[in-house]
Amino acid sequence: MMQVVLTQALSRAEEQARPGLWARVVGWGHDRWEAHRQQRRYRNTVRALSVLDDRTLHDIGLERSEITSYATRGGEGRHPVDRFMPRYITPMF
Numbered sequence: 001m002m003q004v005v006l007t008q009a010l011s012r013a014e015e016q017a018r019p020g021l022w023a024r025v026v027g028w029g030h031d032r033w034e035a036h037r038q039q040r041r042y043r044n045t046v047r048a049l050s051v052l053d054d055r056t057l058h059d060i061g062l063e064r065s066e067i068t069s070y071a072t073r074g075g076e077g078r079h080p081v082d083r084f085m086p087r088y089i090t091p092m093f
Helices: 012-017 019-048 054-059 064-073 082-084
Strands: none
Touching: 019 064, 054 064
């Protein structure tokens, strides 16, 4: 039985547009570093909020069960007002 191997050759434009090996390695390293920073930020946030008592958490608008979700997303989309109010006010003149 004869086996046929099909390959797809890249066009010259595709070869030139594709990042080189060094760019891919640097991109991979950057992605890993960002993932590490996000994980460290998450752990530090959970640790800092977990030591607070329930009254203090309530004062800042959190319940104990919301600590991990707050650490994951921050305050993003937490209050309905945030969805409709602009982050800044433009001058009217």
